[in-house]
Amino acid sequence: MTRTTRAIALAASLCACLSAGLAAAEPVHGIALYGEPKYKPGFSHFDYVNPNAPKGGEVRQAVLGGFDSLNPFILKGNAAAGLALLFDTLTIASDDEPFTRYGLLAETMEIAADRASITFTLRADAKFHDGSPVTVQDVAFSYKMLKEKGSPHYRSYFGDVTAVETPDARTITFRFKDGTNRELPLIIGEFPVFSAGYYANRPFDQTSLDAPLGSGPYKVKAVDANRSITYQRDPNYWAKDLGPQKGHHNFDTLRYDYYRDDGVALEALMAGDLTLRQETSSSRWATAYDKPPVRQGLIQRTEIGDSSPRGMQGWVYNTRRPIFADRRVRAALAYAFDFEWTNKTLSDGKLIRTASYFDNSELRARGLPQGDELALLEPFRGKVPDEVFTQEYLPPQTDGSGNIRDNLRTALRMLREAGWTVKDNKLVNAEGKPLTFEILIDNQAFERTTLPFIKNLEQLGVTATLRLLDVAQYQKRIEAYDFDMMIGIFPQSISPGNEQRDFFGAHAADIPGGRNLAGIKDPAIDALIEQVIYAPSRAALVTRTRALDRLLRWGHYVIPQFHGRTTRYAHWDFYGRTGVETLQRESFDRWWWDAEKAAATQAKKGK
Template sequence: MPVQLRSVCLYLSAVFSLLLFGLPLHAAPDSQHGIAMHGDLKYPPDFSHFDYVNPDAPKGGHFKESSIGTFDSLNPFIVKGTAAAGTGLLYDSLMARALDEPFSQYGLLAQQLRVAVDRSWIEFDLHPDARFSDGHSVSADDVVFTFDILREKGSPFFKSYYAGIQSVTALSPQTVRFEFGDSTNRELSLIIGEVPILPQHFWAERDFETPSLEPPLGSGPYLIKKIDPGRTIVYTRNPNYWGRDLPVNRGRHNFDQRQYDYYRDSTVALEAFKAGEYDFRSEHASKAWATGYTGAPFADGRIIKEEIAHENPRGMQGFIMNTRRSMFSQPEVRKALALAFDFEWTNSNLFYGAYTRSHSYFSNSEMAADELPTPAELEILEAVRDQVPPEVFTQVYRAPTTDGSGRNRAQLREALGLLKQAGWQLESGKLVDGNGSPFTFEILLVQKEFERVVSPFIRNLERLGISASIRIVDVSQYINRLRQFDFDMVVYGFGQSSSPGNEQRDYWHSSSADMPGSRNLIGIKNPAVDYLVEQLIAAPDREQLVLRARALDRVLQWNHYVIPHYHISAYRIAYWNRFAHPEVSPAYDLGLDTWWTKP
């Protein structure tokens, strides 16, 4: 018998033997206690707690925070209504994220998991002790129900974010299996582990799509104690919380009560904080940080002011132009408007030099495209060469800069030249199109404090013959208008994680551009962007993830979709000296749930 034929016969014989005795051709994956996006897990199966917690932190105390605006709902999963702050405290997810790893998870509702080598499916075995706060066991049917109702009746974001899930099946009362249509999406196995699991029996006789102030049922560490609609919500720690002794929870959820008080204005909120009306404040306004945190409580140590560095990518904040509006449809126009924003003057005169200019959609990370593309990255970009601006291949993008004097005439002359290329002309000091229609638009704001940033920008636009106005609306109206893409320009931020993935579809993909409630506020419909988003999601390892993120970054940058703002790489916080936090802070989060009240 020829050697090749003999080999084939031996192979077929082996396969037949395996089938005859019911043995698998490939060994089933082993059960594991956690899962990492790329690389190995930091914590072993027998770990007792995360490194960034105090495992012996005392329990007790009442912790008050603030929120701006109002609320009329306790359901954060739907489009309608404005959900109250802190509702995540009510729910557990299948897995808990480690805040000192780029993207790793460990068992919470799920005691263990099994995942295919190619990540085409994943199975979770639920913890036998997992309970909702009414005592009902958390079952595989609840997991199936959660993903079904979120995709069918939840915010459009969920349908897009979980589009790769082909099926969710309860294999037994305690085991659930997810099948994925696309095995190249490594992140999908992890993002489903972060979803709050909802009780099927609770929602069976309730309308999921209607906003309500009825306290919902969850399996998390807190319950709702008190609601003053639109003003205050108080959560109390559940003394019967099933998961309090799990390794992922040790040293966490230390406050007996957590409270959110609502204020209409952040200036009023700051004064209320200094008067002792609430306990903790995270400051985002540099002027307030430089000038507002003064007085006796700071001088005598009753309030602690602190900056805590982190390693989080800062993403992109900026003036977001709605390209569904005709005046913003041309990249030359968008580039011209960016030249009218004088960051250097703004940073020096309004922000006390506190900020760094953002140039990248992945600022403060290795994924930022801040050098010329490498050969490996060029290989990725080659597929879209004919669909992207040529600068993608030859230049490093930098947002426009000035000398900070406030006299940015050179930038405005360049801007006017770009506007003329796009068909706009100055007539009697007004910029008009070929039909004589003036260039006018509205900047929609929800924070009055941003007026001081927007006003100098508007004055520069006036020098170009452009008439821009400010409209400030309340939180509910602002949310609704963004959901319906009913705006010309807004100040908005696209946050990024250390492991970007499915959320990029919601940010930039054509499929989300016309989906009300999506975060594609810009209205991007660009086949090159679509291709690179899918490439990023399908990245097989960390190296490719970084390269593909940089490629996507370049294409977004050179299409001039936003007017970049600025960022800072530290948390600016202040708190009354009744609280303490661990000496080691997590690299990728503030870790507020690891804090405790001093005895």
């Protein structure tokens, strides 16, 4: 069988299994978007963890910027890192399946035969850190607060929920406007549950440095605003022996130290003030780790592969700005980014050029649309760029020499077609206004790639300036869409769905604090997002996502940058890990403190 044939056969098989499961409509321990859960009722642990991982030790990481709040659910303030550790959810995902949720706070789940509702039955032993039980009233309260007063994306996520019912002390039902949103029964179990009693005399929508009451694996141990926050593992955590949590959350303490400069944070790792760092810069990974602790083997560099989509990172145009309203202008400016030179000069050739919003996965559109995908796009012909049907979008290329005259000539021709001309070495429009804009960043590391881009823009007669802001200022301006261009990241999962409304939907374009950074308002994109959300099978999801990918790429809403092949960690040689690769990116919460390694490393360090 060919790969395509196998995929179609598998999709058909999965759909048949799903249909059979829905007909029963009975309480289950887990639910999959398509097919059946991999793990059976009462499973002891996920296959990729060490169920006997020892508890103990610590992890100390760096965060850039500062924080002034322990409320991560609202736009106000800057919330501290790691606060999700305090809160359990109704369900939890596995990392070796595309999209499956298993009960955490919920003991069972029951999707109605028409998929128009889901009912959760809570575990009787679920408890908050103060010993009080987690009740359906807490769940209903959490849902209500997040939807009414939380960050804007919660309202979008819960948009298809029509009612919440609590018929008894352990049962809560969420009803939907219909049963066509296949993802909704799964994502409704993802929101954090907090105590209604805790907020009885506290405003939910205000910042606070008081540690909130949660039911998760960690508690807040110490807080030093804008400097550090430390979490302590709860030895009495109610779910520590449940299958979905076994082998996770193994460290006694987790500490996040705040730094203003990423270079200083890297030196703190070398000095032993930090113990673990996720390195996001390929150039630093290639050049900045030739230090004594690394050469001596005290600090290990671990690269971990996975099969998850890399998403899109790039310079994001704010199309709300008149200068970027014209797609031709956006397309032209992309020719000023010399990726090949950047990769060779700054990153030792380690980077991969991003071309798709779903790179590194089967969801990426390749070649020309055919078959079902073409049929899906056909109604939009004449309403979307013609290139959607005639070309695969690939970003401009160079020979890597640093000489990009040919690309700049192409860009200038495109800009002239869009009504811009060169006058006194400056690009101006019909009114004589120059093409000038500001690029916002909050991390000095972005200067390495952005400054050469700006220099190339100058050769076109375009004036771009770079502004580095502290995290708080940057966040406020981004939330208000007060920027011309910024570096944005659109993370993607193996099973895209409702979050696409937030990233690219017209309804989110004008909501302060939303995630539609580019301000996209395109009816065709809106229609395809809904097609993705309501995909009836995995095969249909792949087809519909590829069609959406084409429209986003040809819309030229970002100048694509690059991605790496792996997730990179630099860490002191204190830790153990199974090394089992999964579909999803590996988090260090699967790791554990290896006492023998730690003792040997500390002894070697002391010599």
